Amino acid sequence: MRRQATLKDAYDVAKMLHEYDLYEHRLDKRIDVTPLTQYKRDVLRYIRTKSLKFLIIFEDSKPVGFVDYRIDGKEGVMNDVFIREGYRGKGLGAKLANKIFTEMKRHGCKVVKSGVRVKNVRSQKFWQRQGFKIQHAQLNYGMRKSL
Numbered sequence: 583m584r585r586q587a588t589l590k591d592a593y594d595v596a597k598m599l600h601e602y603d604l605y606e607h608r609l610d611k612r613i614d615v616t617p618l619t620q621y622k623r624d625v626l627r628y629i630r631t632k633s634l635k636f637l638i639i640f641e642d643s644k645p646v647g648f649v650d651y652r653i654d655g656k657e658g659v660m661n662d663v664f665i666r667e668g669y670r671g672k673g674l675g676a677k678l679a680n681k682i683f684t685e686m687k688r689h690g691c692k693v694v695k696s697g698v699r700v701k702n703v704r705s706q707k708f709w710q711r712q713g714f715k716i717q718h719a720q721l722n723y724g725m726r727k728s729l
Contacts, residue, residue, distance in 0.1 A: 584681050587636035587648070589629055594645045595636050596621035602664040610701045634661070637685075639678050641669060649678050651686075658686035658729075660696040663705075679712050687729050694727045 587595050596618060603615045628634035628650070639647045647665035651658060660682060665675050686694055696714065698705045706716075714725040 583640045584637055584678065585640075587625075587629060587638050589626065591636070591638060591645070592625045592629060593622060595638065595648055595650075596625045598645065598648050598664055598666065599625070599662065601666065602662055605664075605667075606699055606702065610699060613699070637678065637681060639665075639674050641674070647674055647678060649682055651682055653686060653689045653691060656690060656692045658682070658689075658691040658694040660694060663696070675708060676712070683727075683729060691729055694729060696725050696727075698725060 599621045600616065600618045603613065606613045607615050625636070629636070634650050634652050636648050636650045638645050646669040647663075649660055649663045651660045653659075663675065663678065665678075683694065694714075696709065698709055709725055710716075712727065714727045717724040717726050
């Protein structure tokens with residue numbers, strides 16, 4: 583099951599964002615780890631103001647992944663996409679991506695932008711299979727996909 587996050591989901595989303603930071607930090611020590619308490623405040627603010635949306639994917643009623651995104655005119659922007667360890671490689675990321683692409687098309691987006699850490703090779707390959715092309719590189723690869 584996939585659905586938009588509500589205020590009741592804020593703590594679960596914050597925990598997954600924190601897990602995502604820890605994962606990225608293991609790949610690249612230059613990545614700072616944001617405290618869980620800060621994430622909880624941020625997620626609550628984003629959900630309340632609707633400035634950022636969170637789509638959560640569940641497995642056996644347990645939240646196992648999310649994507650946070652926004653729609654900016656004709657562009658969709660995905661900030662963070664995460665599937666918990668133990669659930670990766672089961673097609674959940676592709677289901678989440680397809681749901682987001684459909685949502686963005688429905689809102690008139692012609693392109694999706696995102697980024698992936700240069701050291702996160704597994705994610706790079708995943709997003710390239712989803713049709714993304716690498717645009718530029720620094721700490722992150724900037725990526726783009728036409729819809």
